[in-house]
Amino acid sequence: MTTISPAPTPASGAPGTRHKIEFEEVTKTYRTDSGDSVQALASTTLSIDEGEFVCIVGPSGCGKSTLMQMLAGFHQPTTGRVLTDGAPVVAPDRDRGVVFQQANLYPWLTTRANVELGPRLRGVAKAERRAVADQYLEMVGLTKFADRKPYELSGGMQQRAQIARVLANAPDVILMDEPFGALDALTRERMQMELSQIWRERRTTVVFITHDVEEAIFLGTRVLVMTARPGRVMLDLPVQLTSDGVAVPELRSQANFIELRDTVTEAIYRAQDGATR
Numbered sequence: 348m349t350t351i352s353p354a355p356t357p358a359s360g361a362p363g364t365r366h367k368i369e370f371e372e373v374t375k376t377y378r379t380d381s382g383d384s385v386q387a388l389a390s391t392t393l394s395i396d397e398g399e400f401v402c403i404v405g406p407s408g409c410g411k412s413t414l415m416q417m418l419a420g421f422h423q424p425t426t427g428r429v430l431t432d433g434a435p436v437v438a439p440d441r442d443r444g445v446v447f448q449q450a451n452l453y454p455w456l457t458t459r460a461n462v463e464l465g466p467r468l469r470g471v472a473k474a475e476r477r478a479v480a481d482q483y484l485e486m487v488g489l490t491k492f493a494d495r496k497p498y499e500l501s502g503g504m505q506q507r508a509q510i511a512r513v514l515a516n517a518p519d520v521i522l523m524d525e526p527f528g529a530l531d532a533l534t535r536e537r538m539q540m541e542l543s544q545i546w547r548e549r550r551t552t553v554v555f556i557t558h559d560v561e562e563a564i565f566l567g568t569r570v571l572v573m574t575a576r577p578g579r580v581m582l583d584l585p586v587q588l589t590s591d592g593v594a595v596p597e598l599r600s601q602a603n604f605i606e607l608r609d610t611v612t613e614a615i616y617r618a619q620d621g622a623t624r
């Protein structure tokens with residue numbers, strides 16, 4: 348039976364334990380072009396351990412992408428600190444690979460050249476980087492399309508190529524912002540299975556934003572639900588549906604899956620209601 352426990356206290360590790368990712372009382376307020384302030388994130392303290400697959404859900408505009416962009420190093424917090432391996436995040440870094448909703452492949456490069464790009468920019472020798480690219484292209488089922496240009500690939504294939512490109516950079520942490528949001532239902536399910544498989548093989552720390560509650564529970568080892576803006580984590584649920592944490596399609600009809608889905612959905616409704624009051 349899946350355990351549902353209340354959100355852990357902010358510093359959930361033992362004293363002196365170093366987490367993979369830490370948010371220490373992080374807030375974010377944007378200043379718009381017209382001079383207004385928009386507080387996207389309320390004070391957020393959160394820790395994520397190595398190998399966790401953390402899914403973040405919440406109402407539209409609640410600050411999910413803001414949280415991830417600070418973790419990626421695209422934005423700095425207004426107050427507080429974001430740390431990885433105990434060091435403040437000050438800029439984007441190849442240790443944190445980002446997969447966006449729309450695959451952002453370079454259109455003039457072949458699929459293989461796109462995947463090879465990271466190792467190439469790091470000065471990895473040609474034979475080695477080609478071997479790395481081919482390994483990941485095979486992993487995502489794109490070997491036959493290695494010499495094609497992105498426009499010759501379907502949306503799902505481009506997304507797989509983007510994932511291969513991120514993996515080829517051997518990041519410590521993979522950040523995914525609604526990576527399957529633009530895909531049709533069938534492709535989306537296939538991609539979820541592939542991602543789960545990749546995670547089983549590598550156990551890379553993953554932070555994954557989605558609007559799809561079932562996707563979050565299916566993939567995550569932990570699901571965070573955020574309140575409406577200014578966002579903060581209102582629910583922090585561990586998910587243990589299989590012994591190795593890997594998703595299989597049958598999970599969706601299990602009673603504990605449905606129970607978790609209802610708990611998370613109800614929390615999102617509460618968050619939305621809170622926003623409209």
Ligand SMILES: Nc1ncnc2c1ncn2[C@@H]1O[C@H](COP(=O)(O)OP(=O)(O)OP(=O)(O)O)[C@@H](O)[C@H]1O
Pocket residue numbers: 377378379385386387405406407408409410411412413414576
């Ligand atoms: N660069 C920016 N300048 C001003 N306001 C911003 C900026 N980026 C985001 N915001 C505002 O901050 C709030 C949170 O945005 P964010 O994109 O983080 O939410 P989200 O939860 O990812 O939304 P969605 O689920 O719709 O993608 C929103 O009100 C948004 O309009």
